[in-house]
Amino acid sequence: MFGLIGHLTSLEYAQSLADRLGYPEYAEQGLDFWCMAPPHILDEIKVRSVTGQVIEGRYVESCFVPEMLAQNRFKAAMRKVLNAMAHAQKHGIDITALGGFTSIIFENFNLEQIRDVRNVSLDFRRFTTGNTHTAYIITQQMELAARDMDMHLQRATILVCGASGDIGSAVCRWIAHYYPNADLILVARNQQRLQEFQQELGMGRVLTLEEGLPLADVIVWVASMPKGLDIDPAVLKNPCLVIDGGYPKNLRTQIQRPGVRVLQGGMVEHALEIDWRIMEWANLTDPGRHLYACFAEAMLLEFEGWYTNFSWGRNQITLEKMAQIGAVSRKHGFQPLLS
Amino acid sequence: MTAAVTLDYHSDTYRDAYSRINGIVIEGEQAAADNYCKIAELLPEHRDELLALAKMESRHKKGFEACGRNLHVTPDMTFAQKFFQKLRENFQNAFAAGNVVTCLLIQALIIEAFAISAYNIYIPVADPFARKITEGVVKDEYLHLNFGQKWLKEHFAEVKESLKEANRQNLPLVWQMLNEVEQDAATLGMEKAALVEDFLIAYGDALAEIGFSTREVMQMTAMGLAAA
Numbered sequence: 149m150f151g152l153i154g155h156l157t158s159l160e161y162a163q164s165l166a167d168r169l170g171y172p173e174y175a176e177q178g179l180d181f182w183c184m185a186p187p188h189i190l191d192e193i194k195v196r197s198v199t200g201q202v203i204e205g206r207y208v209e210s211c212f213v214p215e216m217l218a219q220n221r222f223k224a225a226m227r228k229v230l231n232a233m234a235h236a237q238k239h240g241i242d243i244t245a246l247g248g249f250t251s252i253i254f255e256n257f258n259l260e261q262i263r264d265v266r267n268v269s270l271d272f273r274r275f276t277t278g279n280t281h282t283a284y285i286i287t288q289q290m291e292l293a294a295r296d297m298d299m300h301l302q303r304a305t306i307l308v309c310g311a312s313g314d315i316g317s318a319v320c321r322w323i324a325h326y327y328p329n330a331d332l333i334l335v336a337r338n339q340q341r342l343q344e345f346q347q348e349l350g351m352g353r354v355l356t357l358e359e360g361l362p363l364a365d366v367i368v369w370v371a372s373m374p375k376g377l378d379i380d381p382a383v384l385k386n387p388c389l390v391i392d393g394g395y396p397k398n399l400r401t402q403i404q405r406p407g408v409r410v411l412q413g414g415m416v417e418h419a420l421e422i423d424w425r426i427m428e429w430a431n432l433t434d435p436g437r438h439l440y441a442c443f444a445e446a447m448l449l450e451f452e453g454w455y456t457n458f459s460w461g462r463n464q465i466t467l468e469k470m471a472q473i474g475a476v477s478r479k480h481g482f483q484p485l486l487s
Numbered sequence: 488m489t490a491a492v493t494l495d496y497h498s499d500t501y502r503d504a505y506s507r508i509n510g511i512v513i514e515g516e517q518a519a520a521d522n523y524c525k526i527a528e529l530l531p532e533h534r535d536e537l538l539a540l541a542k543m544e545s546r547h548k549k550g551f552e553a554c555g556r557n558l559h560v561t562p563d564m565t566f567a568q569k570f571f572q573k574l575r576e577n578f579q580n581a582f583a584a585g586n587v588v589t590c591l592l593i594q595a596l597i598i599e600a601f602a603i604s605a606y607n608i609y610i611p612v613a614d615p616f617a618r619k620i621t622e623g624v625v626k627d628e629y630l631h632l633n634f635g636q637k638w639l640k641e642h643f644a645e646v647k648e649s650l651k652e653a654n655r656q657n658l659p660l661v662w663q664m665l666n667e668v669e670q671d672a673a674t675l676g677m678e679k680a681a682l683v684e685d686f687l688i689a690y691g692d693a694l695a696e697i698g699f700s701t702r703e704v705m706q707m708t709a710m711g712l713a714a715a
Contacts, residue, residue: 171702173709181713184683186691188701227684238692266607266685267629 150205150450151236151244152193152443154426155212155228162213165429183224185211187232189239195447196421198481203450206241207426208232210250214395217249222257229253234265237274242455244275245446248395251277252372255314255462273457276449278442280459281477282414283318284470285441286393288484289411290319290366293389296486297409299365301326307333307364309357310371310394312341315414317349318465319368324351325467333360336371345463369394369413381405414441415485416477438485448476494676496614502560504674509555510567511668515602516548518571519631522578522594529587533638540631547624554617570667573660574598581653588639588646589653595635596693597657601664603628604685605677612676632689636696643698650697651707659711661686683712 156162159179167175174185191207212228215221229250236244246254253259254277263270294301306323310316311334323332332352336342339354346352361367362383372395379402384390386407392399393413400410415432416439427435449458458473459465495501523541527534555562574593581589606625610618639646662683669679691708699707 171705173706173713177713180680184680184687184712186684186687186708188691188705190701223678224680227681231684231688235688266603266688267626 149241150203150446151208151239151241152205152247152426152446153187153208153210153229153232153236153244153250154247154430154443155210155214155249156429157214159213159215162211179213179215179219179221182211182213183216183221187211187228187235189235191424191426193422193424193426195423197451197479198419199479201451201480203447205447205450206236206239207424208236208241208244212249212253214249217253225249225253226257226259230259230262230265230270233270233275234268237268237270242274243446243449245278245442246275247278247440247442249372251279251442252395260461272460273455275460276442276445276457277314277459278440278445279314279318280465280469281445281448281473282393282441283315283322283465284474284477285416285482285484286315286319286368286370286391286413287322287470288474289391289413289486290368290389292484292486293391293409293411294366297387297389299387299389301366302329304365305331305333305363306366306368307335307355307360308368308370309335309360310369311352312336312338312345312463313370313372314459314462314465315393316368316370317345317463318470319370320345320349320352321465322467322470324349331363333364335360364388367391369399379403381408384408412438412485415439416441416444416482417485417487418444418483419481433487439482441482444477444482445473448473448480448482451480452476494612496558500674502558504671505555505558505560506563507566507671508668508675509551509560510562510564511570512551512605513548513555513562514564514567514571515598516544516551518575518578519594519598519602520544520548522590522598525578525582526587526590526594529582529585529590530638533634536634540634543627543631547627550620550624554614554620557616558614570664574657574664577657577660586649586653588642588649589657591635591639592650592653593657595631595638596690597661599628599632599635600686600689600693601661603632603689604682607685608677608681609675632693636693639697647698651703654707655710658707662711 163175188209189206190209193205196202210228210232212225216225308316308320311320323330334342334346334352334354335357342354346354365385367390370393381403388408390399390410391413392410397412403410417437418439432438520541523537527537578590578593606621610621613621687708691704694704694707
C-alpha cells in the first residue's frame with residue numbers, strides 16, 4: 149500500500165474546506181488550533197495503471213498549513229511532519245510520499261535526526277520525497293514546451309531559482325549533461341551552498357534573481373517559501389518559458405503577459421483511473437487528470453514493488469535515477485503537464 | 488524532539504513548578520490504581536488483569552515519588568487532589584451507577600492518553616534520573632490504554648452512544664486541567680500545543696481502534712477544545 153502525506157495551501161482554505169466537508173470543529177478554528185491538530189487518514193485511494201495493474205493507497209492529512217512557517221511556529225511545523233510520518237507507518241503503509249512543504253520541512257530542520265516519535269521508530273526506507281520524479285517531470289516540461297515555442301535549449305539562457313536545492317540541483321545536472329552549451333544561471337538564497345554546487349557542477353554562473361530574470365529565456369522556479377514572491381512580469385523576456393515548480397504555485401496568476409508561458413511545474417497529466425476525493429481539494433484545474441509528480445512517485449514505487457526511499461536526502465538525485473523513474477512513469481500512464 | 492533551552496533542574500523556579508507537576512503525576516498514578524481496582528469490581532471476569540494493572544500504577548507512583556526526592560522537591564498533593572477532583576467525581580458517580588463504559592473511558596482512555604502524552608513530552612526535557620523512570624512507565628501505559636481499547640472494541644455496538652456521551656462530559660475537563668498547568672509545564676520545558684497534540688493522537692488512535700470512523704474521531708477529540 150502507498151501513502152501520500154499532504155497539507156492544504158493556507159489556513160483560510162483549510163478552514164473553508166473543513167466547513168465544506170462537514171468538520172465544523174476544525175472550520176471555526178484559528179492557527180493555534182491547527183498547531184495542535186493531529187494527523188488524519190482522510191482518503192482511501194484506488195489506482196489502476198494503463199497496464200491494468202491496480203494498487204491501493206491512503207491520504208494522510210498532516211494538518212500543516214504554510215502560515216506555521218510564516219509565523220515562526222517551527223516546532224508545530226516539525227511536529228506535523230513527524231506525526232504524519234508516524235501515523236502512516238503505524239497504519240502499515242509501505243511507501244509514502246512527503247508532499248508539498250512536508251519534505252522541505254523534513255530536510256531543512258534535519259528531522260532525520262529524530263527517529264523516535266512516541267512509540268514509533270520511524271523507518272525512513274518507507275518514505276520518499278518524490279523529488280526524483282518531480283525533477284524528471286520538470287525537465288520534460290522544459291524540453292517539450294521549449295520545442296513547442298521554437299526555443300532551442302542548446303542556445304537558451306536558463307535560470308534555475310532554487311538551484312542548490314534537491315530538485316533544483318537535479319535539474320541543473322540534467323541541463324549540464326544534455327545541454328552543455330546552454331547559458332545556465334544559478335540563483336539561490338544560500339550563497340555558500342550555491343557556490344559549492346557551482347564548483348561541483350562545473351557549469352553555470354551565479355547571479356541574483358534581479359540580475360538573472362531579464363536575461364532568461366527559460367525560468368525554472370523550484371524555490372519554496374511560505375508566502376511566495378512577487379515578480380514584475382515587465383522585466384521578463386518575450387518569449388519566455390516559466391516552469392513554476394515551487395510552493396506556492398502562484399506565478400501563473402501573477403505573470404500574465406503575452407509571450408510568457410507559465411507551466412505548473414512538477415505536475416503530471418495522467419490516463420490512470422484514480423478513485424479518490426483529495427485531488428478535488430487541491431485547487432487544480434483538472435483534478436481528475438492532473439496530479440503532483442511527487443505523489444505519483446509513491447504510486448510508481450508501489451506499482452513496481454520498489455519499497456525503498458527512492459528519493460531521500462539533499463542532492464542525491466542522479467541522471468540514472470531520473471531515467472529509471474521516467475521509464476516507469478511513462479509505462480503506467482503519466483505525462484508532463486503542458487496545458 | 489530535543490529541548491531548545493537548557494533547564495536548571497535545581498533552580499527554585501524549576502523546583503517550584505515541579506512540586507505541582509510531580510504532585511499531579513503521583514496523584515494521577517494513585518487515582519489510576521484506585522480506578523482499576525474499582526473497574527475490577529464491575530468486570531469480575533477481568534479481575535486478575537485489572538488488579539495487575541492497578542499494581543503497576545502503584546509502582547509508577549513510587550517511581551515518581553523518587554523523582555521528586557531526587558530533586559529535593561515536596562510534591563504539592565493538595566493542589567494535585569484539587570486538580571483531579573472533577574474527573575474523580577465523574578468516575579465515582581459512574582462507578583456508583585455501575586456504568587463501566589464511562590469508567591473505562593475516564594480511566595483507560597482519557598487518563599491513560601493524558602499520561603502517555605505528558606510522559607512523551609516530558610522525557611526529552613526531564614532530568615536524567617526522571618527520564619529513565621518515565622521511559623519505563625510510558626511503555627506500561629500503552630498496555631493499559633490497550634486494555635480499555637480491547638474491551639470497548641469487543642462491545643462497540645452496544646457502548647458506542649454511551650462512549651460519545653461520556654466523551655462529551657469528560658473531555659472538556661482535560662482541556663481545563665491542561666490550562667491550569669500550562670505555565671508550570673512550560674517551566675519544565677513542555678509546550679501546551681505539543682501536549683494537546685500528543686494527547687489527541689493517543690486518544691484518537693484508541694477511539695479509532697475501538698471502531699469509531701475518522702469523522703467521529705475528529706468530532707469527538709475536538710470536543711470542547713475550542714472553548715479551552
